[in-house]
Amino acid sequence: MDATGAGGVPLAPGGMPLLGHLPGLARGRAAFLQTLRECGDVVEMRLGRRPFYVLNAPEAIHDVLVAQSGEFSKGMLFDQVRPYIGNGLASSDGPFHLRQRRAMQPAFHRERVARYSKTFTEVAGDRVAGWPEGKVMAMGREMRELAVALLVPALFPFAEGSRTRRAVEDLGARVSRDLDLLVRGVLRATILPPPLAVVPTPGRRRFLASAAALRRLAEQAVRQARTSPGGDGVLALMLAHEGGMSDEEACDEVLTLLVAGVETTATTLSWALYALARNPRMADRMHDEARAAEPGVVTPAALPYTARFVQEVLRLYQPLWFMGRRALKTVRVGRYEIPRGAEVIYSAATLHRDPALFPEPLRFDPDRWLTRPEKSLPRAAYLPFGAGNRRCIGDGFAWAEMLAVLSAVTTRWHLHPAPGHRVRAVADAQIHPDALPISVTARAAG
Numbered sequence: 001m002d003a004t005g006a007g008g009v010p011l012a013p014g015g016m017p018l019l020g021h022l023p024g025l026a027r028g029r030a031a032f033l034q035t036l037r038e039c040g041d042v043v044e045m046r047l048g049r050r051p052f053y054v055l056n057a058p059e060a061i062h063d064v065l066v067a068q069s070g071e072f073s074k075g076m077l078f079d080q081v082r083p084y085i086g087n088g089l090a091s092s093d094g095p096f097h098l099r100q101r102r103a104m105q106p107a108f109h110r111e112r113v114a115r116y117s118k119t120f121t122e123v124a125g126d127r128v129a130g131w132p133e134g135k136v137m138a139m140g141r142e143m144r145e146l147a148v149a150l151l152v153p154a155l156f157p158f159a160e161g162s163r164t165r166r167a168v169e170d171l172g173a174r175v176s177r178d179l180d181l182l183v184r185g186v187l188r189a190t191i192l193p194p195p196l197a198v199v200p201t202p203g204r205r206r207f208l209a210s211a212a213a214l215r216r217l218a219e220q221a222v223r224q225a226r227t228s229p230g231g232d233g234v235l236a237l238m239l240a241h242e243g244g245m246s247d248e249e250a251c252d253e254v255l256t257l258l259v260a261g262v263e264t265t266a267t268t269l270s271w272a273l274y275a276l277a278r279n280p281r282m283a284d285r286m287h288d289e290a291r292a293a294e295p296g297v298v299t300p301a302a303l304p305y306t307a308r309f310v311q312e313v314l315r316l317y318q319p320l321w322f323m324g325r326r327a328l329k330t331v332r333v334g335r336y337e338i339p340r341g342a343e344v345i346y347s348a349a350t351l352h353r354d355p356a357l358f359p360e361p362l363r364f365d366p367d368r369w370l371t372r373p374e375k376s377l378p379r380a381a382y383l384p385f386g387a388g389n390r391r392c393i394g395d396g397f398a399w400a401e402m403l404a405v406l407s408a409v410t411t412r413w414h415l416h417p418a419p420g421h422r423v424r425a426v427a428d429a430q431i432h433p434d435a436l437p438i439s440v441t442a443r444a445a446g
């Protein structure tokens with residue numbers, strides 16, 4: 001350990017003059033944060049001169065996300081996102097966030113999710129049935145397009161085949177293409193010191209253009225929903241909520257749901273297919289389970305092994321390598337003091353690989369959840385969807401999407417990793433496979 005920083009928090013080793021830990025983080029990203037777990041419950045790293053407090057211990061994370069959540073705002077990452085997606089649920093704070101969360105909650109109730117899940121099963125079934133047998137597919141791209149195809153009709157339930165629906169599907173395809181630029185630009189701007197973050201590189205110009213295109217398409221969608229009210233999609237329910245929402249607020253929420261809901265689900269599904277292709281026996285178990293279940297019922301209760309598989313994917317391949325908060329005042333977290341205005345980071349991805357919490361953490365084993373169910377873990381030890389008042393509003397939604405897709409895939413296909421490509425994990429805005437070439441062959445009917 002090099003030294004102790006402000007508030008008694010240990011300083012991460014290896015910092016360089018002026019740059020701090022920026023080179024280590026730029027080189028290793030999630031791997032760098034993983035190394036910091038050995039430095040203590042809370043550790044300070046510096047990006048340039050700027051201190052960031054990394055929370056390692058579940059108790060410290062619980063303190064910030066749940067027990068003292070009122071003392072923190074969303075912080076720097078969301079300062080970067082706000083100009084492009086607006087002040088939606090993920091980026092807003094305080095009483096406004098609470099109001100919006102209440103307005104959106106009905107659209108995410110369990111019964112609603114059960115209804116959307118019927119559409120997920122149909123959409124996933126149709127799309128997966130059309131996969132070309134024996135041809136290597138880029139599964140990362142396929143999963144993103146599928147995640148868009150699932151989310152768009154739930155957000156905007158326009159009649160299938162109508163012009164409006166086609167326009168929204170077009171919106172979905174463009175969003176899927178542009179999102180990567182958006183999130184990469186946001187990440188770069190978050191990590192770089194302010195003067196470099198605004199340099200108009202070609203990548204950043206592309207990002208700005210795609211962010212503007214996203215907003216125009218969302219505005220169009222909100223206008224369309226206003227002129228043809230009714231329906232029980234997320235957007236319709238949001239607009240119908242008591243007290244209503246302005247066009248701008250609704251537009252911010254639509255963009256937020258697309259940004260928060262597509263890439264996370266797509267990346268998790270990509271890792272799920274990666275794990276399926278490498279573990280044919282697990283795929284067989286899921287196949288048997290899906291065939292035995294009542295058709296169209298895709299719940300954790302109906303598909304318990306598939307649910308454990310998803311839970312394990314969300315543990316070992318947690319897509320979010322960091323999330324942040326900012327201290328609104330000086331706060332005591334465990335033995336340490338986090339100064340007012342400081343940026344705080346937690347990494348579910350590194351937490352989920354802690355051997356003290358998950359024995360043999362790098363082993364992919366869905367059945368670990370049988371011997372050590374989630375509720376037996378210390379609180380805040382397993383955080384795929386965060387915790388506290390900012391917990392993912394779309395968790396049930398994501399679960400239903402993932403179960404529908406995995407059940408559609410395992411009932412029809414065997415998966416085969418393309419020979420000659422060793423998948424590497426790359427941490428951009430999320431930790432995703434560098435490429436995921438996979439081919440499929442049909443399972444025997446029966």
Ligand code: HEM
Nearest residue numbers: 089090260261264265268323384385386390392393394398
């Ligand atoms: C596997 C897929 C998903 C993962 C892993 C995931 C993860 C998360 C996490 C960790 C947070 C909390 C971030 C924090 O602590 O600051 C979050 C928030 C959020 N998620 Fe998700 N999410 C997923 C899918 C979705 C979906 C499908 C939607 C929408 C349909 C969605 C919408 C949101 C929104 C709006 C928030 C902000 C909530 C608030 O601050 O009140 N997410 N998500």
